[in-house]
Amino acid sequence: MRHHVLNMGEVQGQGYVGQALGVADMLAVTYVDQLRYRTDDPHWVERDRFLLSTGHYAIALYSAFAEAGIVPVEELKTYGSDDSRLPMSGMASYTPGMEISGGSLGHGLTVAVGMALGLRLQGSDSRVFNFLSDGELNEGSTWEAAMGAKHHGLGNLIAMVDMNALQADGKTEGIMSIEPAHEKWEAAGWFTQRVGGNDVDALLAAFDAVAARAEPTGTPAVILCDTRIGAGVPLLETREKAHFMRIEADEWELCRQQLTEGATK
Numbered sequence: 373m374r375h376h377v378l379n380m381g382e383v384q385g386q387g388y389v390g391q392a393l394g395v396a397d398m399l400a401v402t403y404v405d406q407l408r409y410r411t412d413d414p415h416w417v418e419r420d421r422f423l424l425s426t427g428h429y430a431i432a433l434y435s436a437f438a439e440a441g442i443v444p445v446e447e448l449k450t451y452g453s454d455d456s457r458l459p460m461s462g463m464a465s466y467t468p469g470m471e472i473s474g475g476s477l478g479h480g481l482t483v484a485v486g487m488a489l490g491l492r493l494q495g496s497d498s499r500v501f502n503f504l505s506d507g508e509l510n511e512g513s514t515w516e517a518a519m520g521a522k523h524h525g526l527g528n529l530i531a532m533v534d535m536n537a538l539q540a541d542g543k544t545e546g547i548m549s550i551e552p553a554h555e556k557w558e559a560a561g562w563f564t565q566r567v568g569g570n571d572v573d574a575l576l577a578a579f580d581a582v583a584a585r586a587e588p589t590g591t592p593a594v595i596l597c598d599t600r601i602g603a604g605v606p607l608l609e610t611r612e613k614a615h616f617m618r619i620e621a622d623e624w625e626l627c628r629q630q631l632t633e634g635a636t637k
C-alpha cells in the first residue's frame with residue numbers, strides 16, 4: 373500500500389503523502405481483518421460501510437482499494453488527473469468503494485451516525501466505520517455526532533481517528549489542543565481505546581476488544597490511533613510542512629528505496 377501511495381504521489385509531484393503513509397497500517401488492518409465487502413459489488417447491501425470523512429486522505433484509501441481488488445492497480449497512475457475515477461479528494465460518485473464525498477471536515481461522523489441508525493432500523497447487521505482526523509476533533513459537529521451516537525445506542529458504529537498530531541497550519545497541540553482525547557470520548561459515552569496506529573498487533577487487538585467488549589450492543593466504539601506522518605519512509609518522517617508535501621522529482625526513487633529497505637529489515 374505504501375508503494376502505491378508513492379507511485380500515486382509521484383503522478384502529481386506533491387500531495388497528502390505523509391498522512392497516507394501514516395495510516396497505511398490502520399487501513400490494512402481494517403480492510404484485511406475487519407471490513408465485510410465484495411470487490412465486484414461495491415453496493416452489496418450487506419457490506420460494512422467505510423466512510424472516509426477526511427476526503428484529502430483519498431490517496432490512502434485508493435492504496436487499500438488497489439490491494440483489496442476494488443480498483444485495478446494499473447488505474448492508480450491516473451490519480452488526480454482529469455477524467456480519472458481517483459480524484460485527489462474522495463468523491464462517492466467517482467470511485468467504487470468510496471461511500472461518501474468527504475473533505476468538508478467535521479461531517480463524516482454525522483453521516484455515519486445517520487447511516488448506522490438507518491441500518492439498525494432496517495434490521496441490518498452491517499457495521500459503519502468512520503475514519504476521521506485529529507483536526508476534526510476541533511469541530512463541534514463531531515461532538516454533536518458523538519453524543520448522538522451514544523444517545524441512539526449505536527453499537528454498530530466504530531470511529532477510527534488518525535491522531536497524527538498535525539493539521540494544515542501546524543501541530544494540533546498549537547492550533548487547538550484536543551487532549552485529553554481519551555477522556556473526552558469516554559465522557560461522551562463511547563467505548564474508547566488509544567493505540568499505536570503503526571502497530572499492527574495493537575490495532576488488531578483493539579478491534580478484537582471492540583468485538584469482545586462487555587457491552588456489545590448500544591455503545592459506539594472509537595479507536596484513537598497515534599500515527600507517524602510518513603511512516604516507513606525516513607526522508608518524509610522528518611519533513612517540515614508535512615500536511616501537503618512537495619517531493620522533488622529525484623526524491624521519489626529514494627523514498628521507494630527507503631521503504632523497500634525498511635520492509636526487508
Ligand SMILES: Cc1ncc(C[n+]2csc(CCOP(=O)(O)OP(=O)(O)O)c2C)c(N)n1
Pocket residue numbers: 391426428475476477478505506507508536538539540541614615
Ligand atoms: C470544514 C473544513 N474546514 C477547513 C478545511 C480545510 N482543511 C483541509 S485539510 C485541513 C486540516 C485539518 O486537520 P487534519 O485533518 O488533522 O489534517 P492533516 O492531519 O491531514 O494535516 C483543513 C483545515 C476543510 N477541508 N473543511
Ligand SMILES: [Mg+2]
Pocket residue numbers: 505506507534535536537538539
Ligand atoms: Mg491531523
